Amino acid sequence: MGKGKNRVVKPRRRDKPPKERNAEEEEDEEEEELEDESTSEPGTDEDASPSDDEFEFPFRLAMYDFNQCDPKRCSGRKLLRAKLINEVKLGQRFPGLVLSPTGTCTLAPKDRGFVEQNGLCVVDCSWKEVERTPLHRVKAPEHRLLPYLVAANSVNYGKPCHLTCAEALAAGLYILGFQEAASELMKVFSWGAHFIELNKEVLDLYAACHTPEEVIKAQNDYLERIDKEREEQSRALDLPPSESESEEEEEEEEDGE
Structure with missing residues (x-):
């Protein structure tokens, strides 16, 4: 993902001896370092600074990988290789919000403040293996579901809710109000921009909401509307010919005789 704010590291003074630490203090420090590594931003070091033309993501993006794909x-994996997200090891805690099948609440713009402070994460597992996946190893204070969206990836194109990790993260960014970040994330994929185009109408509806309840209502209203439109289109195709059309057909048959 994009680079976060650089941390300033003060040099240790050489005129003072190092403070003695007991074993418990050293143990606590090792645990803190492990947690930092599990959620650190890839491709970042303390002296690095983003270039002028490099997009900077507003917060950390991460992934739990069950290695099923x-x-x-x-x-x-492609986002990892591009250093746009980082991997959180299974069993380790992510401090932010995770888009996960175990969520009991739908993501909503209301979550924006928490995500800005703590980051956004996704679970990478196969849709075919969800029921057998040990999702209890995904540890985070907040878990959310995504509302209705259609996949644009080549494997599940057109299927509702069967999104890839990248699509899920982009949808999350868009709904939370970070539309530019969503577009930047999807530039890695040839079909990335099409995902947002395909879902733009409903994504804008979700982004205009505030609470999960409002998002669900927007989703249901949208689905009801597109169902009606499909029914009307289908009815128009199945309509019997009008009287004038029937008369013309009869005249043609008589002329043919």
């Missing part, structure tokens, strides 16, 4: 086709 083909590495060559996995969108999450």
